[in-house]
Amino acid sequence: MANAKAEAFKKFIESKDSGAFGVEEVPKDELHTVLFHSRLKAGNVEYPFIVTVDDSVFVTLRVLLDRAAVTGEKRSAVLEEMNRLNHTYKSFKHYIDQGGSMVLDACLIMPEKMDGSLIYNMLTMMMEHLEHVGDGIRKAAGIKKPEGPGLSIVK
Template sequence: MANAKAEAFKKFIESKDSGAFGVEEIPKDELHTVLFHSRLKAGNVEYPFIVTVDDSVFVTLRVLLDQAVVKGEKRAAVLEEMNRLNHTYKSFKHYVDQGGSMVLDACLIMPEKMEGSLIYNMLTMMMEHLEHVGDGIRKAAGIKTPEGPGLSIVK
């Protein structure tokens, strides 16, 4: 692996949660980008997420809240809810992408040394955040909320 930070994170997750992540190196990428795929569970909802590690000083954590659901009359309500959340929670960015999918991002600064525990702590914060705000986002989008407790990275 050409990316030393990605290699360090891979070793970290193998020691912590072997098999919890899929790893994908982006070929011929100038920043030696490596994607770590997994799913997290908040409440009774499983969300796919990606941790992006490259040669820049940034590590991005991206959670897909729901795919291509924000259309028509629901768009304004979803954007209003996400704007409210963006003003309330400084650690996260909520947005609707060009395809209408609802996304939650967090960005960490890691200039040189990979700190896997910092990524895990942020993922925990994202899970807890979704426990508290997920229902409001789904309600704005007109999506039924599944029932049941739980908070975990899904293997």
């Protein structure tokens, strides 16, 4: 693995929970991006998520809340709820992606040394956050439960 931070995170997760993550190196990527994918359980809902580690100072954590295409009247209700959450919870960014899926992001700064426990702590915070706000987001979208397994790279 050409990315030292990704290699360190891989060793960290293998020591904590071997097999909990799928690992995918992005081929021919100048930042040596590595994707670590798994699922996060919040309440009775499992959300697919990705931890993106590259040669930049940033590590991103992305949780797919639902793949349903949010359009029309529901889109404005969802955006209003997500804007409220973005204003209230500064650690997270809620948004609708280009395909209409609802997403939750967090970004950590790790300039040189990988801190796997910081990533695990943020994932725990995201899980607790979703236990608190997930139903409200889905309600705004008119969704009773997530529609499917989510991202195509989730194992």
